[in-house]
Amino acid sequence: MKFLSEFRDSALAKGVISQIHHRSKMSARFMEFCGGHTVTIFRYGIRQALPETIEMLSGPGCPVCVTATADLDKAIALAQVPDVIIATFGDMLKVPGSFSSLQQTKAEGADVRMVYSTMDAVRMAEENPDKRVVFLGIGFETTAPTIAASVLQAEEKRLENYTVLSLHKLCPPVIKTLLDSGEVRLDGLICPGHVSAVIGSTAWEFVARDYGIPCVVSGFEPLDVLQCVDMLVTQVEGQDSKVEIAYRRGVQPEGNPEALRLMDNVFEHCSAHWRGMGTIPNSGLRLRRTYQRFDADCVFDIDPGPTREPEGCICGAILRGINTPPDCNLFGKACTPVNPVGPCMVSAEGSCSAYYLYEGGNRGG
Amino acid sequence: MADEILMAHGSGGKLAHGLVQRTFVDVLDNPLLAKLDDSAVFNVSGRLAFTTDSYVVTPIFFPGGDIGKLAVCGTVNDLAMSGACPLYLSLSFIIEEGFSKKDLEAVVASVKETADEAGVAIVTGDTKVVDRGSVDKLYINTAGVGTVAQNADISGENARPGDKILLSGPIGDHGIAVISKREGLSFSTQLTSDCAPLNDLVASMLKASPNIHCLRDPTRGGLATTLNELARQSQVKILIEEEQVPVREEVLAACEMLGFDPLYVANEGKLVAVVAAADAQHVLEAMRANRYGEQAVIIGEVAEGDPGRVVMKTPLGTTRIVDMLTGDLLPRIC
Amino acid sequence: MCLAIPALIKSIDKNHEAEVDMGGIARRISLRLTPEAEVGDYVIVHTGYAINILDQQEALETLKLFEQLAQAAQEEH
Numbered sequence: 001m002k003f004l005s006e007f008r009d010s011a012l013a014k015g016v017i018s019q020i021h022h023r024s025k026m027s028a029r030f031m032e033f034c035g036g037h038t039v040t041i042f043r044y045g046i047r048q049a050l051p052e053t054i055e056m057l058s059g060p061g062c063p064v065c066v067t068a069t070a071d072l073d074k075a076i077a078l079a080q081v082p083d084v085i086i087a088t089f090g091d092m093l094k095v096p097g098s099f100s101s102l103q104q105t106k107a108e109g110a111d112v113r114m115v116y117s118t119m120d121a122v123r124m125a126e127e128n129p130d131k132r133v134v135f136l137g138i139g140f141e142t143t144a145p146t147i148a149a150s151v152l153q154a155e156e157k158r159l160e161n162y163t164v165l166s167l168h169k170l171c172p173p174v175i176k177t178l179l180d181s182g183e184v185r186l187d188g189l190i191c192p193g194h195v196s197a198v199i200g201s202t203a204w205e206f207v208a209r210d211y212g213i214p215c216v217v218s219g220f221e222p223l224d225v226l227q228c229v230d231m232l233v234t235q236v237e238g239q240d241s242k243v244e245i246a247y248r249r250g251v252q253p254e255g256n257p258e259a260l261r262l263m264d265n266v267f268e269h270c271s272a273h274w275r276g277m278g279t280i281p282n283s284g285l286r287l288r289r290t291y292q293r294f295d296a297d298c299v300f301d302i303d304p305g306p307t308r309e310p311e312g313c314i315c316g317a318i319l320r321g322i323n324t325p326p327d328c329n330l331f332g333k334a335c336t337p338v339n340p341v342g343p344c345m346v347s348a349e350g351s352c353s354a355y356y357l358y359e360g361g362n363r364g365g
Numbered sequence: 366m367a368d369e370i371l372m373a374h375g376s377g378g379k380l381a382h383g384l385v386q387r388t389f390v391d392v393l394d395n396p397l398l399a400k401l402d403d404s405a406v407f408n409v410s411g412r413l414a415f416t417t418d419s420y421v422v423t424p425i426f427f428p429g430g431d432i433g434k435l436a437v438c439g440t441v442n443d444l445a446m447s448g449a450c451p452l453y454l455s456l457s458f459i460i461e462e463g464f465s466k467k468d469l470e471a472v473v474a475s476v477k478e479t480a481d482e483a484g485v486a487i488v489t490g491d492t493k494v495v496d497r498g499s500v501d502k503l504y505i506n507t508a509g510v511g512t513v514a515q516n517a518d519i520s521g522e523n524a525r526p527g528d529k530i531l532l533s534g535p536i537g538d539h540g541i542a543v544i545s546k547r548e549g550l551s552f553s554t555q556l557t558s559d560c561a562p563l564n565d566l567v568a569s570m571l572k573a574s575p576n577i578h579c580l581r582d583p584t585r586g587g588l589a590t591t592l593n594e595l596a597r598q599s600q601v602k603i604l605i606e607e608e609q610v611p612v613r614e615e616v617l618a619a620c621e622m623l624g625f626d627p628l629y630v631a632n633e634g635k636l637v638a639v640v641a642a643a644d645a646q647h648v649l650e651a652m653r654a655n656r657y658g659e660q661a662v663i664i665g666e667v668a669e670g671d672p673g674r675v676v677m678k679t680p681l682g683t684t685r686i687v688d689m690l691t692g693d694l695l696p697r698i699c
Numbered sequence: 700m701c702l703a704i705p706a707l708i709k710s711i712d713k714n715h716e717a718e719v720d721m722g723g724i725a726r727r728i729s730l731r732l733t734p735e736a737e738v739g740d741y742v743i744v745h746t747g748y749a750i751n752i753l754d755q756q757e758a759l760e761t762l763k764l765f766e767q768l769a770q771a772a773q774e775e776h
Contacts, residue, residue, distance in 0.1 A: 001614055001617055001618050001621065001704075001705070001721070001722035002705065002707070002722070002741070003705035003741060003753060003755075003758055004621065004704060004705055004722070005617075006762055007762075008680055009680070009765075010608065010680035010681060010682065011769055012762070012765040012766060012768075012769050013680065013681045013682075014681075014682070014769060014772055015765060015766075015767075015768030015769030015770070015771065015772040015773075016765060016768055016769075017681070018768070018771075018772035018775070019768050019771075019772070034701065035699050036699065036701055036702065042685065043626075043679070043685060044679045044680070044681050044683060044685070045679050045681060045683025045684055045685045046681065046683070048683040048684070049681050049682070049683050062699060063699055064699060089696075089697065089698045089699075089746070090624075090695035090696040090697050090698075091695070091697040091698060091699050093695060094692065094695070113548075114550075114695070114696065115550075116550045116622075116623070116696060116698075116746060116747060117728075117729075117746045117747025117748070118746065118747070119729055119747045119748075120747070139698060139699065139701070140701065142701035142703065142745050142750060143698060143701065143745065143746060145732050145748070145750070146729075146732070146745065146746050146747070146748040146750075149729060149731040149732060149748060152731075153731075192701065193701075194701035194703045194743070194745060194750060195701060197703075197743060197750050197751040198750060198751075222679075222680070222681060223765060227761070227764075227765070248754065248757040248758075248760070248761060249753050249754045249755070249757040249758035249761060250743055250751055250753060250754075251751070252751075256732060256733070256750060256751050258731075258732055258733065258734060258735075259732040259733075259750060262731070262732065336691070337691035337692060338691045338692055347697075347699065348624060348695075348697050348699070349697075349699055356688070357686070357688045357691075358685045358686055358688075359686060545724075552724050552725065552726040553724065553725040553726065554723065554724045554725070555723065556723075556724070613723075614722045614723050615722060615723035615724050617722060618704070618721045618722025618723055618724045619724050621702070621704045621721075621722070622702070622704055622721060622724070622726075622744075623702075624702045697702065698701070698702055698745070698746050699701060699702065
């Protein structure tokens with residue numbers, strides 16, 4: 001597949017790996033923020049290929065994992081409203097809320113439909129004028145512009161039955177919170193490639209400038225991640241700290257101005273509750289008042305009831321990089337991909353799921 | 366009215382008899398079925414293989430096949446994976462009231478065509494019609510019998526260290542072909558399901574070597590799940606090389622788009638064979654000479670240690686564990 | 700997060716929608732976020748929207764860089 005397969009080439013990988021081994025003298029700890037990077041790292045056994053000087057840590061860049069239980073409960077409650085169709089990305093279907101999940105609610109008769117794109121959700125609203133379609137808006141800055149575009153599309157089509165439950169979150173604020181907490185020491189940040197395609201690499205300047213941590217924006221193929229690690233190692237060895245783009249075919253310093261404009265048109269910043277991390281100011285997106293007729297929070301009056309967090313689940317600490325999945329008492333025993341307790345196990349890119357599937361969690365690691 | 370299946374079609378009365386005769390018996394056309402006795406009675410000598418399966422695929426018509434073709438292939442292949450020569454199938458239909466007669470006829474025509482290719486006969490069947498909404502259009506249940514050579518010992522528990530793992534062709538075609546038509550996920554592709562009866566392929570493999578230890582078709586759960594099943598049943602470690610596993614570009618593209626790993630996507634016309642090392646090349650050549658094994662490859666081997674584990678060497682030369690599919694394969698955006 | 704893959708634009712219609720080819724599969728996507736994209740461009744597609752135009756020149760240069768590194772590693776052995 002063009003512009004994809006070439007970046008998985010084994011012969012080319014050997015060259016980058018060799019260079020990393022040559023360069024890396026000082027021990028360094030790099031965090032990949034983005035769940036997609038977590039998957040690539042595990043799927044290609046990248047940690048094995050790296051020298052022992054480098055330690056890799058997974059961060060909270062999994063939008064499914066950081067969705068607050070109360071928010072998911074709200075979506076589940078909405079699903080139970082008789083004329084509502086919940087349109088959702090597949091990722092959220094199996095995540096456990098306080099007492100149920102969207103998949104379970106669907107099995108009990110609620111109209112919950114999986115979509116690949118908000119375009120499908122808008123079409124669903126057009127084709128079902130007697131129903132109300134609520135789109136479950138999860139994801140970071142890569143996805144938020146697509147939801148913004150769908151709201152504008154719904155406006156153009158004068159739809160009165162399309163709303164969005166905005167659970168979108170922003171990446172830079174959570175990175176800042178993580179770094180401010182002092183809980184985790186980093187020598188480099190592998191910056192999310194597709195989020196940066198939208199927000200630009202300049203969005204990470206504050207990390208390099210205020211925290212002295214090297215930042216490199218990485219693509220998602222194994223060669224991309226290796227190149228990123230190589231560039232981080234170079235900065236570390238040179239005691240440098242700046243923002244660089246490894247993913248040059250996909251990211252520009254200024255990002256995508258049109259996507260940013262659409263996002264800004266439809267959304268405003270608000271504080272958001274991040275599972276396992278608490279409330280972070282200015283880290284979420286909600287629809288602007290002009291669009292409140294498309295805002296599920298305004299259109300529906302939903303009280304999801306009290307929230308219940310699963311006992312023993314340490315997804316929060318794992319998301320913050322303080323613990324790894326094997327540290328959790330539930331990992332591989334009470335909490336498995338078949339019976340997930342916390343979101344890090346449900347999400348295909350959650351740390352726990354990655355550890356379980358690629359490191360053999362079902363045999364005690 | 367005459368275009369749809371009614372409750373009465375399943376009730377055993379005149380309408381039902383008419384349906385059975387015209388839509389099933391006349392089309393499937395064999396002397397045993399034509400007798401329409403309560404059971405088909407026939408002579409079979411030797412060891413028997415016996416299997417059953419149910420088919421609930423959605424959508425029922427997909428690129429490269431339909432639920433009817435799938436039902437025959439699935440049953441024939443289950444028998445073939447035990448080294449059996451498939452002979453007779455039973456076919457039971459559970460039809461949703463209101464189902465299109467034309468669609469039913471198309472499914473039965475598919476059954477006939479596939480049965481003919483596989484050289485099997487549908488000798489007994491059943492028809493039930495249920496209330497609208499009780500089933501999703503059409504479910505099919507089958508059972509199949511076949512004969513197995515007295516000395517044949519093909520079983521999931523027979524893999525031994527040193528054996529080679531052979532795969533008959535590219536993976537993921539069926540799962541992706543089916544999902545390409547699903548509401549909310551649709552995309553256009555030339556890709557068709559690989560749904561195919563593999564008994565002829567297996568027969569030629571058995572002729573090439575008596576040292577085929579295991580045969581399995583990687584259906585739901587994909588190649589990864591099948592390899593894990595074999596590793597567990599035989600209590601061995603299986604080692605495969607990612608670069609050896611063939612995947613069509615369109616399957617790769619669809620998997621990338623939806624967030625699937627091709628190792629977990631269903632196949633309906635592929636098999637995995639665990640063969641004694643000395644005979645592996647010979648069996649491979651026999652496979653490549655068959656239309657359903659043209660792209661057969663050796664993807665790995667059975668190793669010592671770590672019983673029940675499947676490990677894959679990645680293009681980077683590193684290794685990672687390949688686990689079974691847990692739950693459903695769900696498209697993701699993240 | 701953010702599964703997004705390269706797609707080749709085959710045609711564009713007046714609704715900012717495009718027919719694209721991704722490794723042999725075809726899909727209709729939205730160019731609302733990349734209105735300047737043209738037929739023949741590769742775009743990066745996430746959930747049915749192009750989120751950026753792929754810079755083909757940069758892609759080739761990155762690959763060239765990898766080739767040079769691979770060559771150097773080869774020569775070492």
